[in-house]
Amino acid sequence: MHTSQFLAVLLATSSVQAIGMPSSLSSAFSRRQDPAPVPAPSLAVLDSSPAAPVPAPDSAVPAVPAPTSDAPIPDPAVPVPAPDSAMPSPAEPAPSPPAPIPAPDSPAASPDAETPSGDGLIGADPAVGPDADTKKKPKPILPILGGQPPIGGQTPTGYEPPVGIRNGICPPIWNKISRDLTPLFLENGQCNDLARGAIRAAFHDCGAYKLSLGFNGGCDGSLFLAPQELERQENGGLRAVVPVLGRLAQKYGVGMADFFQFAGAHAVKSCPLGPTVQVFVGRRDSAQPNPEGLIPNPRSPGNALVKLFEEKGISPTELAALIGAHTAAKQRIFDPATAGTPLDSSVGIWDVKYYQQVLQRTAPFILPSDAALAKTAATAPAFRSFASSQGGWSAAFSPA
Known part of the structure; x- marks a missing residue:
C-alpha cells in the first residue's frame, strides 16, 4: 500500500470517528490495503535522535549536484475539512466535494494537473514540482469519510459520521494559525529549530502505531496530553518543543492532534524547497499514552x-x-x-x-x-x- 494511501486514511480517517483510533497516523494510522491510494496529510518523520557518526570510507561516492531554487517559498497549505455527505458504495461513483482551499500566496495548481471539472475532489494531491514525472491523481477517501469502513477493516458498531462533514469550508482559524506559524518557523529565510521540532513531533505523535492495533494508537495529541510519553527515551529530544506546540494549540482552541499535524506540514513548507503536504482536520484527541516500542530506533538495522x-x-x-x-x-x-x-x-x-x-x-x-x-x-x-x-x-x- 502506498504511504499516501496509508497516511491519508490515517489522518483523514482519524478526523472521522469511523476510524476512531487516535488519528494520520490520525487518531491513528488507519488500515488500508491496495486499492486506490489516499492523500496523506500527515507527515511522518523518523527519530532524529541521532546516532554515532559513521566513519567516512576512503573513497567517496561521486558527488551528485544538489538542485537549487531562487523562487520564493509560499506559505503552507491550509487544512481541508472532510466532507460530510453520505458515501455511495465503492462500486458507485463518488460525488465531487468542494475543492481544497489553497494557502495564502500559494501558487495555483498546475494547469495540466488531473483535476476533475466543476467542484474539485477533496483528497486530490497538490501540484508537484516541474521535474516530477507523473501527474498525481485524486485519492478516494470519500467513502471512508462518509462512514464506510476502510478496506480490510470494520467500522465500530454505532458509528455516526461527525457533525459538520458536509461543510466544505475551511475554518478561518487555520488561516490565522498559518500566518502566525510562518515567522515562528523561519530564521534568516530558512527553517529553524522550532520548525524541525514540529516536523519530528508530528511523526512521534503518529508513529506509535501498527496495523494490528486496530483503532488504538497513532495521531491523537497524546504526545502532549499524556505527559508520560515525553519521559520515554525515544522522545527525549522533544521535551522542549512539545510544550510550546501544545500551548499554541490551546491558545487557538483547536484539536491537539490536528495542530501537531498541521504544524508539521507547515514547517515542511516553511523550509526553502519544501513541498506542500495536504492536511485534514477533525482527529479525536486522547490523553491515553500510545504504546511503547513502536518509534524507530536510530541504531536499528x-x-x-x-x-x-x-x-x-x-x-x-x-x-x-x-x-x-x-x-x-x-x-x-x-x-x-x-x-x-x-x-x-x-x-x-x-x-x-x-x-x-x-x-x-x-x-x-x-x-x-x-x-x-x-x-x-x-x-x-x-x-x-x-x-x-x-x-x-x-x-x-x-x-x-
Whole structure:
C-alpha cells in the first residue's frame, strides 16, 4: 500500500470517528490495503535522535549536484475539512466535494494537473514540482469519510459520521494559525529549530502505531496530553518543543492532534524547497499514552526498520522518502558530546543533500539507521534515486 494511501486514511480517517483510533497516523494510522491510494496529510518523520557518526570510507561516492531554487517559498497549505455527505458504495461513483482551499500566496495548481471539472475532489494531491514525472491523481477517501469502513477493516458498531462533514469550508482559524506559524518557523529565510521540532513531533505523535492495533494508537495529541510519553527515551529530544506546540494549540482552541499535524506540514513548507503536504482536520484527541516500542530506533538495522514501517502500512520506497526529512534535522541526544550537529550541511533547506551526503559519507553526522537504509536492498534504489531528483523526492514525500 502506498504511504499516501496509508497516511491519508490515517489522518483523514482519524478526523472521522469511523476510524476512531487516535488519528494520520490520525487518531491513528488507519488500515488500508491496495486499492486506490489516499492523500496523506500527515507527515511522518523518523527519530532524529541521532546516532554515532559513521566513519567516512576512503573513497567517496561521486558527488551528485544538489538542485537549487531562487523562487520564493509560499506559505503552507491550509487544512481541508472532510466532507460530510453520505458515501455511495465503492462500486458507485463518488460525488465531487468542494475543492481544497489553497494557502495564502500559494501558487495555483498546475494547469495540466488531473483535476476533475466543476467542484474539485477533496483528497486530490497538490501540484508537484516541474521535474516530477507523473501527474498525481485524486485519492478516494470519500467513502471512508462518509462512514464506510476502510478496506480490510470494520467500522465500530454505532458509528455516526461527525457533525459538520458536509461543510466544505475551511475554518478561518487555520488561516490565522498559518500566518502566525510562518515567522515562528523561519530564521534568516530558512527553517529553524522550532520548525524541525514540529516536523519530528508530528511523526512521534503518529508513529506509535501498527496495523494490528486496530483503532488504538497513532495521531491523537497524546504526545502532549499524556505527559508520560515525553519521559520515554525515544522522545527525549522533544521535551522542549512539545510544550510550546501544545500551548499554541490551546491558545487557538483547536484539536491537539490536528495542530501537531498541521504544524508539521507547515514547517515542511516553511523550509526553502519544501513541498506542500495536504492536511485534514477533525482527529479525536486522547490523553491515553500510545504504546511503547513502536518509534524507530536510530541504531536499528535497515531490514528491521523496513519491517517496522511495513507493520504501519508504509512501503520501503515510502520509508526512503520519509527518512529524507532528516535533511532539516539535527542530532540532539544520540551523542550528547556533539548535540546540535545537523544531519546534512544545509539543515535549513529542504533539499536532497541529505541523501547525497549519506551516500558519500560526508554529512556532518550520520545516524547508523540512515546509513543502513542507504544500502538495504529494499530501500537503497529509492534512496539513490532521490539523491539526484528534488522533484522526484517531493512527489514521493508529499503523499507519504
